[in-house]
Amino acid sequence: MKPIVRVENLSKQYSIGTREAAYDTLRESIVEAVRAPIRRLRGGNGRRNAATVWALRDVNFEVAPGEVMGIIGLNGAGKSTLLKVLSRITEPTTGRVELYGRVASLLEVGTGFHGELTGRENLYLNGAILGMKKAEIDRKFDQIVDFAEIEKFLDTPVKRYSSGMYMRLAFAVASHLEPEVLVIDEVLAVGDAPFQKKCLGKMSDVAMEGRTVLFVSHNMVAIKGLCSRVVWLDEGEIQAEGRPDEVVSNYLKTALSMQAHQVWDDINTAPGNEQIRILQASARPTGDSTTDSITVSTQVVMEFEYRNLVPGAYLNLSVIIKTEEGYPIFSTGSGWEPVWSRQPYPAGLFLSRFYIPADLLNDGTHRVQLCVVKDEHEIIFNIEDVLVFDVQDTPERRGAWFGKWIGAVRPNLKWETEFLGEERS
């Protein structure tokens, strides 16, 4: 069948630092303009620090009309860059993409929302930003408001909305787009469970209507449930492509294995930004040092070594432990740590750790998301899968049951049984 999206030899190169480093200043450019020719005369390289990375390398694929294609991969694999190129936000370095249908992209929920404007006003503004015509918004207005469940607050500035209302309105607008191809980034990662359910429901509706969908997610349940095909990106290249079950299970097996200890030596490329850099992260068993692997009955210590670059920041490391499929099990934060709680952090190196008690985690792969919050409200850095670790089962806890224990956690709870006699008296 003729594809609706055709991607040919697509590559995208970023020069390192363009995203994070300080902006060029006029002075630097002038100095450089003078220096470069001199250096070239001396036989040196004309460009300074011409370090570049390929975010995408020679990517080829086609999407048939009506197909729902999932894109998976670790952080930095190029998923978001691919979506940005497909949405025409950034230009490819080489290669080309042919689009045979109208494309709408949803890389973020609520793009362009303005806190001072009311729900009604933002609905129109956001709709227009996403590419809807005013007449189209007029026509769908009631439907959108219904879906968002915000009738009563239509004329309230959205800055007074609860985060749930805000998300619902934003997703409601976006989900009423009617493009032929819909490109969606990890938008399901936000919001509470009912909201996520609603989003997934709407997305499967969209898929049922025969629309083409491309979406990125770390949620393997959603990927397997919604997609007809999956592309796995690894370091900018397609690692595998095919049926969701196969690709997802290969991905989980290889890509996520053995990341229980991560070290980043170069502070400039370590995960983070100009406010914080993560230098080391690990999850390992404590106590009984004879075993190296984490089991359901070992206590786990999780450590993060990081450099705070903003003197006086109030930091809170928020850690979310998830199942292999990306479903959050629980989260914990360093905000109530006894010594540094509500204390300004000086610039410098820090090591934070916390303990997960034994007999809590179920066996299987666990994924760790780290979110650094500054001054109690500003998320300055967020990284998915900063660690991935395996929890082994132990024979003594297995018993006669050979299947996987049901549930996200597997606490060893205290049970009591009393014999009450042969008959009720």
Next chain:
Amino acid sequence: MAISTTDSGGPLKSTPKFPLKSQPSSPILPDEPLVIIKPKTNWSALNLREVWAQRELLYFLTWRDVKVRYKQTELGIAWAILQPFLTMLIFTIFFGRLAGVPSDNIPYPIFAYAGLLPWTFFSNAISNSGNSLVGSAHLITKVYFPRMIIPGAAVAAGLVDFFIGLVMLILLMIFYGVMVTWSLLMFPILVLLTTLLALGTGMWLSALNVKYRDVRFALPFLIQLWMFISPIIYPASFLPAKFRWLLSLNPLTGIIEGYRSALFGLPFNWTALAVSAAITLAVLGYASYTFRRLEKSFADIV
């Protein structure tokens, strides 16, 4: 997590689960791609057709700028009148009365206001549009649309203020008994020229600002300097004749003098106007080229 929609709440239930839309499951695709995404050359044309197709977005962004600007202000949109009016009062006292700056035999307050109104529009427009791209980083990195719309909307929002400020101009003209002549027909053309000059300057500054954040700091000085080298609070005739040609290299000279000619029925300085128009078009052309050249890297460096 359930994927089915059967239990996902009221609003979904009220619509059929599989809407019987005209959308077929395999739409008929065009033979030629609608869009080809590939690396652009520096010389690709300014895509005005795309800007036109997205004119509603331009409208909404303009409307947002105007709306947000006066939110939570007590006086609201009256500020659009107060800004040039208060400036006019200050200049009338210091320059008109105390320094005795001439005003081509027109009452100084209305002479100054006629210059300050377009100037306020122009300076607000270039300062807002100059900072517009950097201020819209969240849009640029998340949605595609012709980037020109962002500085364009900032200029358009200034234009709205300009028209509100016109009310005060009309009142002042009635108060001072100014008789309008056929020269007033030039007024719309002058507004267009001011808008184009503001758009060109604003686009150029905004694109430059993405790459060189120095622009943000240099801009206030540029605006202050520009005001003093334009005949806003003094007439062009105030300068010695041998320097006047220098002043006319400033495209605002012909335009501001033009406003006064149109409003007060004075003879037009057609040479100065022609120079202004030519420079305006050149600025617009150069700005469009620079903008196009830098546009493709906006999302990567903003």
